[in-house]
Amino acid sequence: MNMNEETIDLSTLWQIIKKKLGLIIIVTILITMTAGIFTFFFVEPEYRSTVAVFISDERSGTSATETINDINMYQKLVDTYAEIAKSRTVSEDVIANLELDMTVGDIQNMITTSPKGNTQFLNLSVTSTDRELAYNMANQMARSLKAVSRELRGTDIVQILDPANVPAGPSSPNIRMNLAIGFVLGLMLSVFFVFLLEFLDKTVKDPEFIANELRLPVLAAIPYSENESYN
Numbered sequence: 142m143n144m145n146e147e148t149i150d151l152s153t154l155w156q157i158i159k160k161k162l163g164l165i166i167i168v169t170i171l172i173t174m175t176a177g178i179f180t181f182f183f184v185e186p187e188y189r190s191t192v193a194v195f196i197s198d199e200r201s202g203t204s205a206t207e208t209i210n211d212i213n214m215y216q217k218l219v220d221t222y223a224e225i226a227k228s229r230t231v232s233e234d235v236i237a238n239l240e241l242d243m244t245v246g247d248i249q250n251m252i253t254t255s256p257k258g259n260t261q262f263l264n265l266s267v268t269s270t271d272r273e274l275a276y277n278m279a280n281q282m283a284r285s286l287k288a289v290s291r292e293l294r295g296t297d298i299v300q301i302l303d304p305a306n307v308p309a310g311p312s313s314p315n316i317r318m319n320l321a322i323g324f325v326l327g328l329m330l331s332v333f334f335v336f337l338l339e340f341l342d343k344t345v346k347d348p349e350f351i352a353n354e355l356r357l358p359v360l361a362a363i364p365y366s367e368n369e370s371y372n
Contacts, residue, residue: 154336161335168331169324176323177316186311188272190279193303194286196222196261215261222299223254226265226286234285239277251275252282262302272308279305 158165196219225231232248235241241248253266265282269275287299 157335157339158332161339165328165331165335168334169327172327172330173320173323176326177320180314180316180319184314185270187268187270187313188275188308188310189266189268189312190272190275190305190308191264191266192279192283192301192305194222194263194265194283195300195302196263196298197300216256216259218298219256219261219263222286222290223256223263225289225293226254226263226282227252228289230289231282231285234288235278235281238281238285248278251278267305268312276305276307 196215227249229245229249232245232252235248236243236245251267251269253268255264255266256262257264265279265286267275267278267282269278283299283301283304287297287301290299291297
């Protein structure tokens, strides 16, 4: 009995969707277009520039003599330098060298650091609405990190592997992703809206409503035609 009732419910839902398919499509398209228009015209694009640095201790000799303990030490140094790169000292050095009219907090909000797995590589990224500023800040951040390293350890263990380049295109917003989100959201909202309207509407539309919903027999039906008028 429960299986039959579930089958009837699913069939009813599918009939509602088929009946209101046009409305669902229109609402979904409108919300998807709204998401695209908002992303394209109202969200300012941001650019990300990344410089890759290599952390190595020159006092350890050649790579052939490095031990597992040395490698583990380097990996810990990478995590340490990832935090140093976001420090006030590095940010102040970037501001001073580039003569930026920005606060330390502004610089720190633009910086992200990401160690590359269990390696001695560290990516330093800067995100800005100005692609040239992102490029200049990323390279200067690497140079500032080298300077701070010399002050802290008396030796420079930060090597710039891949300097930053001027971003070719924005890193955000992702128009395709926002359109996909708008499409899914529009589809969900339109289907929910259709079901809500359907279940709130209790008017009698056809004999099947009386038989199925009210569980009453249909005794007669009055024919209706739009071409006829009644006095």
